[in-house]
Amino acid sequence: MPLPPHLSDRVVALQPSLTLAISARAKALQQEGRDICSLSAGEPDFNTPEFIIDATVKALRDGITRYGPAAGDPELREAIATKLSKENTVPTNAEQVLVTNGGKQAIFNLFQVILNPGDEVLIPAPYWLSYPEMARLAGAKVTTLPSTPENGFCLDLNNLEASIGPKTRLLLLNSPGNPTGRVMARKELETLADLLRDHPQILVMSDEIYEFILEEGQQHYSFSAIAPDLSNRTFIVNGFAKGWAMTGWRLGYLAGPADAVKAATALQSQSTSNVCSFAQRGALAALQGSRECVKKMVKSYNTRRELLTSGLLSLEGMSLVPPKGAFYAFPKLPPESLDSVSFCEQALENHGLAMVPGAAFGDDSCVRLTCAVSPETICDGLERLRKALKQS
Template sequence: MGEAVTTGAADFTLAARIAGLGVSEILQIGARAAAMKRVGRPVIILGAGEPDFDTPEHVSAAATAAMAAGQTKYTALDGTPELKAAIAAKFRRENGLDYTTAEITVAAGAKQIIYNAMMASLNPGDEVVIPTPCWTTYSDIVRIADGVPVLVPCDAAAGFRLRADQLRAVITPRTRWLMMNSPSNPSGAAYGAADYRPLLDVLLDAPQVWLLADDMYEHIVYGNFRFVTPAALEPRLRDRVLTVNGVSKAYAMTGWRIGYAGGPEPLIRAIAVVQSQSTSCPSSISQAAALAALDGPQDFLKDRAESFRIRRDAVVTALNAIDGIACRVPEGAFYTFASCEGMIGRITPEGQRIGSDRDFCGWLLDHAHVATVPGAAFGLSRYFRISYATSMAELDEALDRIARACATLRNE
């Protein structure tokens, strides 16, 4: 039975599938920080995973041209033929993957593709292995689809990466999927070929387990790290891999809501069934913009990644200079996931004891006016996430505030 909720007009019964879920903690923190800003508090928000760059001009121009040409009607259910062809070309050009257009799906964001895939494939009690820390949406989608998320902690000592022995230990006859995200939100950790290889060997021995590879941050990697996607690394798994990507992060198109994926045709057809009864086709204008993004110039991607690299280095250096905080250098994405272990148990000037990472982040917001996200929101406590997808001026000010606030904490 669902949970009865009393309202002003009538009793509303909440569906059991979402009774234990809530709005994303990241969004809650962002909303609270925004409310503080509206009343005049000088809050700096380092919680949102959204590039501060504008959408490239040629992409916006393509959307304008599409509207002028009357491309404002429904499109094919899961992507226009032109966009699917561009996605197939992208997979061949950048990833060494050969998908037909029948093996490609397009949706209103990568989140919808993951939702569609879980709804299309999970039966009640099916298990999905998710290394943590992980994007908060993964486990909630699994629960909504009546699956069971199996969370496997991967801390900083392990580079926030899943090990083969951990994976092998949690696989059961009910395991249906392994979800991987590289580079990762929230840790920025990434899996190179040598990191993936032992995990793929485990999957070769577990034919009931499929792999969802979330490659959303593919183009935001640093130094000598070389991005690789699992289906290209191990062709024998190709028919059990859904490769998910999108235009949101690399092309600064978060609000356009276009994600895409390549995978075996039976799964893609099943995903289309789910989409047909939910949103139907993605926005026609957004699809035209995504086509321009994938087919257009790509040279600016390296420049933007270098800008993020400069910010990453500044944030990591500043955090590691604070007594009680330790921050690993991430390989990609635009997040740091620093340990606040050394802050737990300290006393604030107001006499409050910091008992958890949630306490720490809440105190930073209230007293330093800096919004960060506790690691508990991502399934791994005693850490906190900073998004450095904002200006250096804001980052410098925020990090100075954090350092000054932490200096006021005292040990018991």
């Protein structure tokens, strides 16, 4: 069948989102009156803290409703630079920061300004599902670096080194990770830095959107802080969605070498222009305000993550690398089970349980569940999962 003549090759090649497909089907079943338990959500179940909302309302009343600089509110850029310098020990100035419409736009902009057609991007798997598609939209070739539950989803540095070629341009890091909840240890990052020092053509993007959501006793390390000598080729992507429960606000940022950030700003000026002006005042309040709200949410996630983890480990036939951060678990299905897409479809249709197939994240043997729901929903979901496993 011929392709529609009005669609570009790049968009025809895009893979549809499995998460959106599952979500749409779950909503359709709910509208039909079905009892649906969703453990698929990728966002906090808390409301945005009141002091952030108050700052945003004040900005509206003060007339902060006009166009702003494409790179972001100068005060917010300065606050982000201060946060990175002091909290992450990554020396940063405001000129190295671009405020974006969510972390996703930060990644998209970065790929567009540093990747050329034919460049290779190395993506450890399991991965957040949008990484490969955004890299391909920039004309890059994607090479995944598989890991397994059996090795704790650790990045195989021997495999990484063997995968490096003359066109390798970018390595992606995500810690704490989606979907596995894995947190990269300091020693692991140090060893990785040693390897990358021998390959000066490779840039690094560190996605740190879940940096605050850590199991007690765990610590987040920015790659730039571990390897300051590589900061001239390292980019940080982060935002306000997860830590401050601000998913709908669409507030993210890109930080890194000033020349690339300047180029990404130029790109943004020709696409979306500035992020919502008054929403940026809410982000500024988040950075300058108390972190007690963040700590309270993290404490709740930790309790619920433990509940989800213990429940999954008790299910016959399932195996799990216990997550140490973010708000997901990525258990492996029994060997005799269906593939992840078929299993999730069956669980939704027959047991009203919504999960995300591991195939969306590059591992068809697993499924992703969230603990960003109530304890009652977690327990309900685990019981439905138990029944789904028996049927499969």
